[in-house]
Amino acid sequence: MAEPLLDVRNLKIGATVYPPGEPPEDITIVHGVSFTLEKGKVLGLIGESGAGKSTIGLSSMAFGRGGVRITGGEVFVNGRDILKLDHGGLRKLRGDEVTYVAQSAAASFNPAKTLMEQVIETCLLHGLCDRAEAEKRAVTFFKKLGLPNPETFGNRYPHQVSGGQLQRAMTAMALCPKPDLVVFDEPTTALDVTTQIDVLAAIKEAIRDTGVAALYITHDLAVVAQVSDHIMVLRHGKKVEYGTTKQIIEDPHEDYTRALVSVRSIEHEEKQPTPKPVLKIENVTARYRGTNFDVLKNISVDLHPGQTLAVVGESGSGKSTLARVITGLLPPSAGRITFAGRELSREQTARKRDDLRELQMIYQMADVAMNPRHTVGTIIGRPLEFYFGLKGDAKKKRIQELLDEIEMGKGFIDRYPAELSGGQKQRVCIARALAAKPKMIICDEVTSALDPLVADGILKLLLNLQKIEHVAYLFITHDLATVKAIADSIAVMYRGQVVRYGSKSDVLAPPFDDYTDLLLSSVPEMRLGWLEEVIAHRKMESAGN
Amino acid sequence: MKLTLSATIGICLTALFVLSAIFAPWIAPYPLDLAVGGVWEDPSSQYWLGTDTIGRDILSRLIYGGQITIFVALASSLLAFSLGAFFGFLAAVKGGWTDQILSRIVDMMMAIPSLIVALVILSVLPLNLTVLILVMGILDSTRVFRLARAVAMDIAVMDYVEAAKLRGEGQGWVIFREILPNALSPLVAEFGLRFIFAVLFISTLSFLGLGIQPPLADWGGMVKENKDGLIYGKAAALMPAAAIAALAISVNLVADWVLGRTTSLKGGRGG
Numbered sequence: 001m002a003e004p005l006l007d008v009r010n011l012k013i014g015a016t017v018y019p020p021g022e023p024p025e026d027i028t029i030v031h032g033v034s035f036t037l038e039k040g041k042v043l044g045l046i047g048e049s050g051a052g053k054s055t056i057g058l059s060s061m062a063f064g065r066g067g068v069r070i071t072g073g074e075v076f077v078n079g080r081d082i083l084k085l086d087h088g089g090l091r092k093l094r095g096d097e098v099t100y101v102a103q104s105a106a107a108s109f110n111p112a113k114t115l116m117e118q119v120i121e122t123c124l125l126h127g128l129c130d131r132a133e134a135e136k137r138a139v140t141f142f143k144k145l146g147l148p149n150p151e152t153f154g155n156r157y158p159h160q161v162s163g164g165q166l167q168r169a170m171t172a173m174a175l176c177p178k179p180d181l182v183v184f185d186e187p188t189t190a191l192d193v194t195t196q197i198d199v200l201a202a203i204k205e206a207i208r209d210t211g212v213a214a215l216y217i218t219h220d221l222a223v224v225a226q227v228s229d230h231i232m233v234l235r236h237g238k239k240v241e242y243g244t245t246k247q248i249i250e251d252p253h254e255d256y257t258r259a260l261v262s263v264r265s266i267e268h269e270e271k272q273p274t275p276k277p278v279l280k281i282e283n284v285t286a287r288y289r290g291t292n293f294d295v296l297k298n299i300s301v302d303l304h305p306g307q308t309l310a311v312v313g314e315s316g317s318g319k320s321t322l323a324r325v326i327t328g329l330l331p332p333s334a335g336r337i338t339f340a341g342r343e344l345s346r347e348q349t350a351r352k353r354d355d356l357r358e359l360q361m362i363y364q365m366a367d368v369a370m371n372p373r374h375t376v377g378t379i380i381g382r383p384l385e386f387y388f389g390l391k392g393d394a395k396k397k398r399i400q401e402l403l404d405e406i407e408m409g410k411g412f413i414d415r416y417p418a419e420l421s422g423g424q425k426q427r428v429c430i431a432r433a434l435a436a437k438p439k440m441i442i443c444d445e446v447t448s449a450l451d452p453l454v455a456d457g458i459l460k461l462l463l464n465l466q467k468i469e470h471v472a473y474l475f476i477t478h479d480l481a482t483v484k485a486i487a488d489s490i491a492v493m494y495r496g497q498v499v500r501y502g503s504k505s506d507v508l509a510p511p512f513d514d515y516t517d518l519l520l521s522s523v524p525e526m527r528l529g530w531l532e533e534v535i536a537h538r539k540m541e542s543a544g545n
Numbered sequence: 546m547k548l549t550l551s552a553t554i555g556i557c558l559t560a561l562f563v564l565s566a567i568f569a570p571w572i573a574p575y576p577l578d579l580a581v582g583g584v585w586e587d588p589s590s591q592y593w594l595g596t597d598t599i600g601r602d603i604l605s606r607l608i609y610g611g612q613i614t615i616f617v618a619l620a621s622s623l624l625a626f627s628l629g630a631f632f633g634f635l636a637a638v639k640g641g642w643t644d645q646i647l648s649r650i651v652d653m654m655m656a657i658p659s660l661i662v663a664l665v666i667l668s669v670l671p672l673n674l675t676v677l678i679l680v681m682g683i684l685d686s687t688r689v690f691r692l693a694r695a696v697a698m699d700i701a702v703m704d705y706v707e708a709a710k711l712r713g714e715g716q717g718w719v720i721f722r723e724i725l726p727n728a729l730s731p732l733v734a735e736f737g738l739r740f741i742f743a744v745l746f747i748s749t750l751s752f753l754g755l756g757i758q759p760p761l762a763d764w765g766g767m768v769k770e771n772k773d774g775l776i777y778g779k780a781a782a783l784m785p786a787a788a789i790a791a792l793a794i795s796v797n798l799v800a801d802w803v804l805g806r807t808t809s810l811k812g813g814r815g816g
Contacts, residue, residue, distance in 0.1 A: 327711055348711065356713040369704040373726035386712060436712075 003079055004036035005180055005213050006060055012072035013055050013064065013237070029055055029068065030237040037230075039180065042207060042214045044228035044245070046221055046260070048451035049422070052237040053217045057183045060215060061098045062090055078180065095122040099174035103186040105166040109158035116154025119173040128177050141172035144209060145202040164195035168202050175210055182207075184216045188223060192314035192478060193522040200226060200524075201535050219451060221260050222524035225249050226531040233257050246528060261526060263452040266459060266485040270504045273489070276341070277302035278439050278472045279326070284335030286325050295321045297496045299335070302489075303440065306466060308473040310483040310504075312519065313493035319476045322493070323442045326474070327361060340439055357387045360433035364445035366425035370417045376403075376428055377413040383435040402431040405468075406461060423454035427461065434465065440472040447482060459485055480523045484508070492516050548802070555798025562792050566611040573605040578760050585771075585779040594784045598770050603784050610762040610785065615792075617678055617757070618743035624682030625743075626736060629689025634720045634728070636690070637697035648694070651687045659684040660749065667755045677756065681746055685739055692735055696728045730803070737800025741793045748789050764789050 013030035030052045037043045045053045055068060062082045064070055074081050082093055094100075099122070102108045109118060119141075120134035129137070135154070142150035145168040158166060167187055174182045187203065188196040204227045207214050218224050224231060224245075231248040233240040233256065241254045252258045279302065286296040296318050303309040311319050324330040326337060328348030337344045340358060345351045363369035370379050380399050384390040390398055396413075403412055406427040417425055426446060433441050443462070447455035463486060466473065477483060483490060483504075490507040492500040494515045500507055512520065521534050548556070565572055574593075575581050580600035581592070588595045594603040636644040654662075663680055670676050700706060701724065709723050748765030750756030757763040767785035774781045 329707070329711075351713075353713055356711065361708065361711055363704045363708070365704065369708055371705045371723055371727065374722075383712060386714065432708075 004076075005039045005078060006037040006215075007076040008036070008056070008060070008073070009034050009076070010073040011056065011059055011070070011075065013052070013059060013068060014071040015068045028071075028237065030059075032073065033234070033237070033239050034073075035232055035239070035242065037181070037213055037215065039213055040211045041230065042216055042228040044224035044231040045215060045217045045234060046219065046224050046231060047234035047240075048219060048453065050236070051234040053219075053234055054185050055237075056234070057185055057215050057217045058100070060181065060183060061094050061100060063094070092126070095126050095177055095179070096128070097179055098181045098183065099177060099179045101167075101170050101174045101182060101184045101187050104190055105170045106158070106163060106190075108170065109166065111158050113157075114154060115156055115158065115161070115169050119154060119169060119176055122173070122177045126177060134176065137176050137178075138172060141175050141206070142169075144206055145169075145172055146198065147172075162195070164191055164199050167191060167199050171199075171203055171206060175206060175212065178210070178212075180213060182212055182214045184214055186218050187216075189218065189220070193480070193524075194314055194518055196223075196524075197522045197531070197534060201531060203227065204531065220524065221249075221263075221452075222526045222530075225526060225528060226524065233260065249526060249528060259453055263456055266456070266463070268463060268486055271304070271307050271488045273302070273307075273503070274304045276305070278305045278340055279303040279474070280338040281322075281326070282336050282338070284322075284325060284332045284337065286321060286330055286332040288330065294333070295496050296325060296332070299498055301491050301498060301501055303472050303474055304488070305439065305472055306470040307488040308466070308475050308486050310475045310477060310487035310490045311493060312477060312480060312483055312490060314478055314519075316495075317493040318496040319478075319493055320444055321496075323361070323444050323474070323476055326442060327359065353387070357383075357436045358439040359442070360436050360438040360440070361442045361444065362426075362429050362433050362446050365449055366422065366429050367417070369429050370425065370432075372417050374416075375413065376415050376417075376420075379417075379428060380431045380435050383432060387436055398435070402435055405434065405465065406431045421454075422450055423457060426450065426458055430458075430461065430465070434469065434471075437469075438471055440474065442474045442476070444476045445478070446475075448477065448479060455482075462486065480520060492519065551798045552802035555795045555802065558791060558795030559799055562611055562788075562795070563615065565608050566615050569608045569612050573602075573608045575602040575605040577601075577606060577609040577762055585774050585777070585781055588780075595779075595781055597767070597781050598774065603767075603781060606762045606767060607764070607785060607788055610764050610767055611788065611792075613757055613761055613763045614744060614747060614765075614789075617674065617681070617747050617763075618740055620678045621681035621685060621747075622736060622740045622743050624678060625685035625689050625739060626732070628682065629686035629691075630693040630725075630728075630732060631720075632686075633690040633693025633695075634697045634724055635716070636694050637701050638716060638719055638724070644694075647690070651690050654684070654687045655691075660746070663746070663750060664753070664755060667750070672755065672758055674757070677747070677750070681743060685743060685746075689732075689735065689739065693728065693732065696731050697724050700724045700727050734800050734804035737796050737803065741796050741800075744789060744792060744796075 010032045011030055011034070012028065012032055014026055014028050016024050016026050018024050033056060035043065045057060047053050058065055059070055059075055060077065062075060062085065070083060075083055077093065077097055085093060116135065116138060119138045120131070123129055123134040124131060138154055139150050142153045147153045147165055147168055161169065171187070184203065188199050191199060200223065216224055216228050228245055230243065231245050232242045233248065235256055241248065241252065241257045248257060249261060252261050281299055281301050284296060284299045285294050287294045299322060301309060311322060313319050321330065325332050328344065328346065328351055331346040339355060344355060377399055380402055381395050384395050384398050399413060403409060408424065408427055420428065447458050450458065459482065462473065465471065475486060487504045489503050491498045492507065492515065500513055500516045524530065578601065581602055582596040582600045584596065584598060584600050586592055586596040592602050592604065594607065597603050597606065632647055636647045662684060666680050706719060706723050709719055747756055747763065751763050751765030752769045754769065757766055764785040768782050771782035
């Protein structure tokens with residue numbers, strides 16, 4: 001066997017944490033992980049947040065982010081231990097041999113320089129080639145990555161191109177110095193599904209054509225299955241399972257991997273519409289103050305009691321604006337909203353207390369949806385006090401009931417949000433909404449900031465609560481897998497309009513309109529060869545047209 | 546977070562000033578207003594810091610003077626904070642015209658140097674402690690308003706504030722229960738700084754003769770009384786000046802520490 005390109009042996013990584021009010025504490029983030037990567041191969045690193053994926057990925061450049069220290073083990077790149085390199089040696093390694101593609105391209109590019117300058121910067125600084133040669137290389141990569149007008153693309157500034165294009169430009173930047181290894185750190189996570197697929201295909205093709213090896217870091221197993229040869233599953237800084245992509249997807253050995261593979265396999269039977277919808281939106285049009293175009297155009301949808309209406313679409317389609325209009329934060333310029341048989345005032349401030357109580361909302365970022373200076377007891381207790389006048393023991397008893405309902409049990413009442421995990425925070429937000437005994441809850445991307453397994457737990461909880469409390473959900477999401485799992489009816493939004501609306505079975509059955517087809521076919525599926533199929537299918541279609 | 550060395554020094558000195566001010570009648574070796582020695586006597590075992598322009602013990606006057614300087618500075622800072630924070634939060638929460646009107650009034654007040662405004666007002670109004678505190682408090686509240694508004698603006702866009710508004714909570718709850726607890730840390734740190742400015746301001750006013758009036762003693766006034774001594778090489782005027790500097794520095798050290806502490810506490814996790 002040839003010598004591996006990257007050989008990580010018993011890697012240990014630590015950091016110092018500063019818990020408020022307590023002395024600093026040394027913790028271990030990665031507990032002795034070993035793996036090898038051969039030339040031209042792609043290894044997928046997968047795991048939930050805090051699993052140590054990025055930390056391990058960056059260690060292949062001998063880099064530790066923000067106070068993170070490599071405390072033990074060896075990392076060999078091309079046969080030499082890079083942890084022993086001095087500053088100059090590291091500088092040569094990073095850029096010559098190993099390059100990096102970050103998650104948020106928008107935050108990683110310098111807005112004051114053109115893309116070309118930044119893409120060829122490494123080549124020039126490291127003296128790998130002259131400017132003309134570097135620019136030629138860059139244009140080749142722009143072409144390969146499917147960027148528009150590759151000859152002149154480099155003259156643009158970062159803000160002049162879209163998020164997906166920027167991510168591809170960063171891939172070009174990483175490939176330009178012709179490194180041996182590229183570390184991709186969640187390169188498509190911040191993108192919409194419809195954009196993600198193009199970037200994914202471009203990255204895969206570029207990896208294949210250049211023969212570069214890659215570490216592909218992501219939390220989405222379906223994505224990593226499309227690009228990598230091997231997969232390593234990580235959890236809490238330990239290796240859970242390592243194998244070929246085929247083995248991991250089709251025959252996972254460990255329970256944790258099995259759970260990851262079977263995520264979003266919730267079965268939900270669709271309910272029939274009732275004669276009296278709890279929420280009726282008729283011809284609603286809205287625009288933000290000071291702008292001259294409508295962000296919502298003529299929206300009409302119904303939500304039935306005890307059911308879930310999923311509003312799907314990519315970012316900028318107007319999903320969250322619809323929520324703002326329903327809650328009255330953004331008064332619509334036309335149309336009417338009927339809630340529980342009463343017409344709602346357009347302005348939130350003009351609404352009756354019962355309207356406010358019966359229409360609750362859960363946010364995407366549970367972190368900022370709860371006051372960090374309030375305890376869980378105050379957060380859940382306030383609606384009880386505010387709407388029902390509960391006090392003292394009665395309030396406390398009800399809080400505990402709600403905590404039991406969200407499966408959190410005792411001991412949480414006096415905790416602060418900072419002392420909860422991501423999933424627990426979202427549960428507390430759900431309890432706060434339930435405390436008001438609502439008829440309807442707007443769920444705005446409530447699972448998209450969570451790890452897949454945690455998100456699954458939240459979805460199951462929401463479905464259970466729907467059965468018990470008979471509450472209706474308006475579920476805003478960009479994730480079609482979630483939609484399939486929980487919706488009774490679906491509204492597909494595109495550029496402020498509902499392009500497709502109906503029961504789940506109708507919306508998800510062909511014939512599709514163009515946008516719904518694009519959206520549906522862009523959701524990564526957990527099987528090998530999916531990406532190739534979709535790309536081939538699209539090429540055929542565009543050729544047919 | 547642990548106490549740093551500078552914070553310890555700051556807290557000890559501040560405590561010393563505050564305690565000696567509170568217990569002045571028991572600590573001061575001589576009465577406030579009694580000529581006990583000769584004019585501008587040098588420091589000695591009898592008069593630790595010497596005597597002043599009419600033979601009063603400087604240490605005793607410093608201790609009594611601290612009482613009034615600290616009291617006036619504290620009262621005016623508290624007033625400035627109550628006014629500034631309330632209107633600042635209100636402007637941030639209400640926005641629109643409320644914000645415009647309040648902000649422009651503050652702009653107008655800040656456009657004129659506060660010392661000049663204070664001099665004009667104090668030369669018209671009767672000179673007493675209440676007037677002094679009111680004038681200083683109101684003038685200083687403009688700066689607190691700016692800070693409170695900026696801090697509250699950041700907090701007012703948080704989802705938890707929106708959630709409270711959606712619940713139907715009134716302005717009172719939003720300001721005092723949602724925003725105030727999260728804005729408190731930067732405001733407390735700012736309080737230290739504003740307090741120092743108040744000390745300097747009252748000292749300046751007294752030095753100019755428009756602050757605290759004799760026979761009451763305060764540090765700025767003491768510098769004024771003894772400034773002629775400097776010509777004859779007498780250090781009497783430097784004693785109250787040093788006290789002003791020492792108080793300013795020690796409170797600053799505490800404020801710095803509070804500010805550093807709050808940034809690490811904010812939001813719990815990850816800075």
